[in-house]
Amino acid sequence: MIVNKTHTEQDITAQQVFTRQANAAGRLEWYQDMALGMYIFWTLDAQLGIVEAHSVIGASDDYLRRYFNDLPRTFNPRHFDAAWYARLAKVCGFDYVCICAKNHNGWCAWDTATTDFNVMRTPFGRDLMRELTDTFHAQGIPVSLYFSPDDAWFAWVKHGLRPSRNRDYARPDRNPALLEHDKAQIRELIEKYNPEMLCFDGGAGAERPLVEYAWSLRPDLMITRGALTTPEQSLPDTIRGPFEAHYTIGTQWQYKAGNDSNKTGKELIELLFRIRSLGGTLLLAIGGPDDDGLLPRDKDDLLRELGLWLFVNGESVRGVRPWPVVGENAALYSAGKDGRTLYVLDTRSALQRGERRTLTIAAARATPQTRIEVLGHSGELLEYDEKFDARPKYEQTDFGLIVSYTQSQRLYNNWQWPNPAVIKLTHVEPVA
Numbered sequence: 001m002i003v004n005k006t007h008t009e010q011d012i013t014a015q016q017v018f019t020r021q022a023n024a025a026g027r028l029e030w031y032q033d034m035a036l037g038m039y040i041f042w043t044l045d046a047q048l049g050i051v052e053a054h055s056v057i058g059a060s061d062d063y064l065r066r067y068f069n070d071l072p073r074t075f076n077p078r079h080f081d082a083a084w085y086a087r088l089a090k091v092c093g094f095d096y097v098c099i100c101a102k103n104h105n106g107w108c109a110w111d112t113a114t115t116d117f118n119v120m121r122t123p124f125g126r127d128l129m130r131e132l133t134d135t136f137h138a139q140g141i142p143v144s145l146y147f148s149p150d151d152a153w154f155a156w157v158k159h160g161l162r163p164s165r166n167r168d169y170a171r172p173d174r175n176p177a178l179l180e181h182d183k184a185q186i187r188e189l190i191e192k193y194n195p196e197m198l199c200f201d202g203g204a205g206a207e208r209p210l211v212e213y214a215w216s217l218r219p220d221l222m223i224t225r226g227a228l229t230t231p232e233q234s235l236p237d238t239i240r241g242p243f244e245a246h247y248t249i250g251t252q253w254q255y256k257a258g259n260d261s262n263k264t265g266k267e268l269i270e271l272l273f274r275i276r277s278l279g280g281t282l283l284l285a286i287g288g289p290d291d292d293g294l295l296p297r298d299k300d301d302l303l304r305e306l307g308l309w310l311f312v313n314g315e316s317v318r319g320v321r322p323w324p325v326v327g328e329n330a331a332l333y334s335a336g337k338d339g340r341t342l343y344v345l346d347t348r349s350a351l352q353r354g355e356r357r358t359l360t361i362a363a364a365r366a367t368p369q370t371r372i373e374v375l376g377h378s379g380e381l382l383e384y385d386e387k388f389d390a391r392p393k394y395e396q397t398d399f400g401l402i403v404s405y406t407q408s409q410r411l412y413n414n415w416q417w418p419n420p421a422v423i424k425l426t427h428v429e430p431v432a
Helices: 009-018 025-032 044-048 061-074 082-091 128-138 152-159 176-193 208-217 265-277 297-316
Strands: 036-040 096-102 143-147 197-200 244-248 281-285 331-335 342-346 356-361 364-374 393-397 400-406 422-430
Touching: 036 082, 044 061, 061 152, 082 096, 082 128, 082 297, 096 128, 096 176, 096 197, 128 143, 128 176, 143 176, 152 176, 176 197, 176 208, 197 208, 265 281, 265 297, 265 331, 265 342, 297 342, 297 422, 342 356, 364 393, 364 400, 400 422
Parallel strands: 036 096, 036 281, 096 143, 143 197, 244 281
Antiparallel strands: 331 342, 342 422, 356 400, 364 422, 393 400
């Protein structure tokens, strides 16, 4: 048996070096143009609304027996409709989807020859991966597959070893048998479902041989985690893109049965824009499906609120790059690829109908060709008030570029749209 050891400083250093290995330049550029990914994090223990997979670490023998034997017998999300999730992603403006193929418990959401611990050996009996990848591809949405090199089933059921995240037998880079098991699964996923991207959730370099193996099969695969910085639930002060930021709508990656608290729509919008202003991409775990295969109503509502903002303001976060300054005061910035188009997100409280607001931009200077607009607005009129001057305006001063704008488009019946507007300025120059 392999001798156990924990992560060392040398391991962590090796991982940091490895994550600087580049995806193909054209593929990385393609990825950087995308703003938002839908994270469908779902495994068989979502039936209980608990943390995905991690409950097996440190669990008793009795718990493990019931986990691996009983949960597969009751997994039957009878209302699951993959096409509904693909339509939701399309309507709400998601650029790609990341689907959990295998989490740390080893349960496979596809028809695999590598293990009996898979979705086909449940009452549901349908290939989740086939249904999801086919319907998202039909909508023109690229697919990323999440894969954990850890495998509690492989350790406990097949080899009688205690499930672990860091013991050597839980790491494919130190356990040849696990490496071959994982490789067989990676080959199946790539050959059967044709993903554009992969996301490996190992640690301290554990996934390195699998990343190299995947690229040997498909050199054009975009690999995020495993070959790109992927912060979770927070943004380091020094981070700059490209990166993939992993966040949840609530407090859990998969469905949580009660005891949850969600981010607000405004928080999600500002999070997305801030990540884009830093050159990253947001991968947002949607908090479902639940035991029946449905997305909880509260999560659905938030996705549609975010989707409405993207419907109006999507160009400010797609195909953009960082402005030399991330933001100033209450504003966040993103830039067009020409380096002369500036998008400004005003994070202050939303404007009331007919209210005019100003903000000062010190990080940009107007030119004779500068033009201004509020995304989604024509600037020509305010509903029911033809005499109101709704045009956005700017003035270059010694103190900076002063912008004045109104919220003249109605998005809710009562005009109480709570989320920030985006001002677009073209033909402006950065100020260092």
